[in-house]
Amino acid sequence: MTKTYVDIIVDITSEKLDRSFQYLVPEHLEGKLQPGMQVQVPFGNGGRTIKGYVIRVTDQPSFDVSRMKEIREVETGSNSIESRLIALAAWIREQYGATMIQALKTVLPVKQKMKQKEERWIQLLLTKDEANEQLELCRRKHYVARQRLLEALLENNTISYSLALDKLHLTASVIKTMESAGTVCIQTKEVYRNPVQNTEQEQTKQPLSPPQREVADGILKGWREQDLRPVLIHGVTGSGKTQVYMELMEEVIRQGKQVILLIPEIALTYQTVQRFYRRFGAGISVLHSRLSPGERSDQFERAKKGELQVMIGPRSALFTPFPNLGLIVIDEEHETSYQSETVPCYHARETAIERGNLEHCPVVLGSATPSVDAYYQAQNGTYRLFELNNRYENRQMPEVYSVDLREELKQGNRSILSGILQEKIEDRLKKKEQIMLFLNRRGYAGFFSCRSCGTVMKCPHCDVSLSQHRNGKLVCHYCGYETRQPQQCPVCGSPYIGGFRAGTQQIEEIVKKRFSQARVLRMDLDTTRKKEGHTNILAAFANQEADILIGTQMIVKGHDFPKVTLVGVLAADLSLNISDYRASERTFQLLTQAAGRAGRGEKPGEAIIQTYQPEHYSIQAAMHQDYRAFYEEEIGYRKLLGYPPASNLLAIHGSCGNEELLETGMQYIRKFLNRVDSHGQLQIIGPADETVSKIADMYRKVIYVKQEDHQLLLRAKGRLEQYIEVNSGFREIRIQLDFNH
Numbered sequence: 001m002t003k004t005y006v007d008i009i010v011d012i013t014s015e016k017l018d019r020s021f022q023y024l025v026p027e028h029l030e031g032k033l034q035p036g037m038q039v040q041v042p043f044g045n046g047g048r049t050i051k052g053y054v055i056r057v058t059d060q061p062s063f064d065v066s067r068m069k070e071i072r073e074v075e076t077g078s079n080s081i082e083s084r085l086i087a088l089a090a091w092i093r094e095q096y097g098a099t100m101i102q103a104l105k106t107v108l109p110v111k112q113k114m115k116q117k118e119e120r121w122i123q124l125l126l127t128k129d130e131a132n133e134q135l136e137l138c139r140r141k142h143y144v145a146r147q148r149l150l151e152a153l154l155e156n157n158t159i160s161y162s163l164a165l166d167k168l169h170l171t172a173s174v175i176k177t178m179e180s181a182g183t184v185c186i187q188t189k190e191v192y193r194n195p196v197q198n199t200e201q202e203q204t205k206q207p208l209s210p211p212q213r214e215v216a217d218g219i220l221k222g223w224r225e226q227d228l229r230p231v232l233i234h235g236v237t238g239s240g241k242t243q244v245y246m247e248l249m250e251e252v253i254r255q256g257k258q259v260i261l262l263i264p265e266i267a268l269t270y271q272t273v274q275r276f277y278r279r280f281g282a283g284i285s286v287l288h289s290r291l292s293p294g295e296r297s298d299q300f301e302r303a304k305k306g307e308l309q310v311m312i313g314p315r316s317a318l319f320t321p322f323p324n325l326g327l328i329v330i331d332e333e334h335e336t337s338y339q340s341e342t343v344p345c346y347h348a349r350e351t352a353i354e355r356g357n358l359e360h361c362p363v364v365l366g367s368a369t370p371s372v373d374a375y376y377q378a379q380n381g382t383y384r385l386f387e388l389n390n391r392y393e394n395r396q397m398p399e400v401y402s403v404d405l406r407e408e409l410k411q412g413n414r415s416i417l418s419g420i421l422q423e424k425i426e427d428r429l430k431k432k433e434q435i436m437l438f439l440n441r442r443g444y445a446g447f448f449s450c451r452s453c454g455t456v457m458k459c460p461h462c463d464v465s466l467s468q469h470r471n472g473k474l475v476c477h478y479c480g481y482e483t484r485q486p487q488q489c490p491v492c493g494s495p496y497i498g499g500f501r502a503g504t505q506q507i508e509e510i511v512k513k514r515f516s517q518a519r520v521l522r523m524d525l526d527t528t529r530k531k532e533g534h535t536n537i538l539a540a541f542a543n544q545e546a547d548i549l550i551g552t553q554m555i556v557k558g559h560d561f562p563k564v565t566l567v568g569v570l571a572a573d574l575s576l577n578i579s580d581y582r583a584s585e586r587t588f589q590l591l592t593q594a595a596g597r598a599g600r601g602e603k604p605g606e607a608i609i610q611t612y613q614p615e616h617y618s619i620q621a622a623m624h625q626d627y628r629a630f631y632e633e634e635i636g637y638r639k640l641l642g643y644p645p646a647s648n649l650l651a652i653h654g655s656c657g658n659e660e661l662l663e664t665g666m667q668y669i670r671k672f673l674n675r676v677d678s679h680g681q682l683q684i685i686g687p688a689d690e691t692v693s694k695i696a697d698m699y700r701k702v703i704y705v706k707q708e709d710h711q712l713l714l715r716a717k718g719r720l721e722q723y724i725e726v727n728s729g730f731r732e733i734r735i736q737l738d739f740n741h
């Protein structure tokens with residue numbers, strides 16, 4: 001009979017996570033151990049017994065079995081939060097191809113010694129009238145920072161100091177000035193806890209509209225009947241999904257449980273967070289990527305101690321160690337940022353659902369453009385589906401028009417702005433309404449090429465074209481390589497060489513030139529590189545300090561600007577051209593979300609989609625804001641071609657500085673898979689070059705494996721991982737396994 005062995009960690013509070021110890025499983029415990037369980041083990045030579053956690057069960061001993069000690073016993077009734085998170089880490093390891101240590105480090109907050117910071121709050125000392133008077137004064141004098149603080153304080157008479165710095169982008173000196181002027185005072189947390197609070201601030205709960213009520217009731221009813229399937233809320237842009245989340249959260253909190261709310265980082269603006277503060281008060285904490293590890297683990301510590309009811313944050317907030325987790329909500333569920341780009345490349349939606357299973361708590365997903373994956377699960381009954389088909393107060397959905405750019409060219413318009421878009425911009429400027437212009441940058445490069453021979457200037461280290469910047473340089477957006485713009489073609493010597501197609505910078509110039517009266521803001525990677533750059537720009541646009549906001553995908557994510565009545569999409573199909581089976585899905589989502597920014601306030605909105613492929617189904621469906629039409633078409637293709645969610649797809653990514661070595665290694669992997677697959681059940685494609693076949697001098701290749709049965713594919717993946725681990729030929733090659741993405 002084969003023996004089982006378990007890896008145990010005894011210390012989960014420090015960097016010592018990677019010290020694991022192997023023990024023998026005694027006969028009476030055979031088959032009873034799982035990752036996460038707490039056990040008693042002998043430790044050291046003194047016969048001492050200590051507690052440890054099982055992190056892995058295996059039939060491969062890692063050292064001489066005759067020297068291995070046995071586990072003493074399993075702790076019964078120990079279902080600590082750590083146990084559940086370790087079990088989650090084990091699941092992540094299995095699903096996403098990582099080592100157990102990588103998975104543990106992702107899931108468990110690694111504690112560091114940190115001085116406890118005192119939490120401070122800013123309180124308004126003026127009456128409403130006085131504050132409004134001051135606000136008027138600041139407006140006249142263009143004290144925009146003070147204006148922002150006053151506006152926030154008028155909505156909520158006490159706000160968190162760090163939130164003010166972070167999300168309102170105020171400096172300490174501005175706050176200081178207002179403090180010495182007697183406008184505000186600074187309080188510590190203790191004071192805030194027994195505060196003389198202005199009562200108005202607690203009365204901000206808005207009643208649900210009848211359709212919102214119906215959705216919330218339907219969801220709660222299922223939970224009361226122990227239906228814990230994940231819930232998908234498909235609600236059109238502006239339908240008030242947030243309102244429904246808040247209702248559900250309130251119910252869960254009332255039962256003494258806690259809530260995790262995931263929001264894409266880019267949508268985690270002051271506005272959004274403030275909405276939740278107003279409703280739930282001090283029991284909320286916000287995580288974002290700029291917190292230091294210490295600050296982060298502080299927040300996790302507070303959560304564990306029961307000081308918090310709600311954690312809001314991007315992806316990683318999913319691992320908040322709440323003692324009694326009652327609900328996980330994922331807003332904008334379709335967002336690609338929910339997938340980690342570093343190992344383990346876990347997907348927050350899938351991982352949330354697994355955490356929900358482990359904690360017996362429901363998961364709610366929401367989106368105006370659900371991922372095809374989630375909608376598929378809702379169609380086959382794995383998820384429950386709820387719909388909000390109208391905007392709040394039946395505000396109109398935007399009217400969407402498409403413009404065929406080929407026709408524009410035929411009619412002699414060579415500008416990136418079509419005739420109709422120019423007219424509508426003019427009209428909105430006259431009416432003092434706001435405009436958003438969106439350039440789809442995915443799959444796009446403002447490339448520099450020769451008009452005589454067609455040579456495109458590429459980065460010498462990466463297989464991508466260089467982008468032209470205004471400073472006369474060509475820049476690689478993957479590795480940062482820069483070079484001066486050549487005066488003539490390096491291949492044929494022709495002087496007719498230049499940049500084609502405009503990037504956001506050039507569009508800004510074109511727009512400023514064409515509409516000299518307009519105040520223009522631009523938001524893209526370059527203007528937001530600085531800390532809080534994007535918050536500044538969004539806040540300025542929300543304050544109507546500009547008429548036109550030009551930007552990339554960043555500007556379409558869940559923002560609510562009521563004065564925007566026109567959205568222009570400059571080149572819709574750029575993202576259709578990338579070689580990714582999700583290209584159509586991404587394009588549809590981007591266009592629908594972009595159009596959804598228009599007409600969210602009292603005035604109805606319009607969107608104009610400029611495209612070279614007006615007949616493409618993604619663009620057609622986005623024009624009609626018809627998710628179902630898009631989904632039906634798309635799922636048809638996925639079924640036909642065996643792509644997720646109709647089938648399962650394992651991607652094996654390899655990268656290496658030596659191309660030959662990489663090719664050989666990938667061929668070995670292919671042969672190994674063929675051997676494992678003796679019944680010919682796996683469909684193996686490749687190895688082939690990745691879309692970007694080289695980054696920073698590392699060559700990149702990929703093998704795809706398709707199979708409908710997830711378990712079968714998981715088994716193949718497990719065998720492959722072992723093969724790679726024991727085979728020294730793979731030391732030089734970085735292999736990364738990726739499921740269904």
Ligand SMILES: Nc1ncnc2c1ncn2[C@@H]1O[C@H](COP(=O)(O)OP(=O)(O)OP(=O)(O)O)[C@@H](O)[C@H]1O
Nearest residue numbers: 206207208209237238239240241242243368392558
């Ligand atoms: N019950 C309600 N009472 C008052 N205002 C509401 C209500 N429901 C929605 N609204 C308002 O309608 C607007 C849109 O709501 P919300 O932002 O929640 O929509 P959404 O479904 O999350 O939209 P998107 O998917 O586009 O982000 C907001 O300004 C919100 O304050």
Ligand SMILES: [Zn+2]
Nearest residue numbers: 450453489492
């Ligand atoms: Zn040339």
Ligand SMILES: [Zn+2]
Nearest residue numbers: 459462476479
């Ligand atoms: Zn490069």
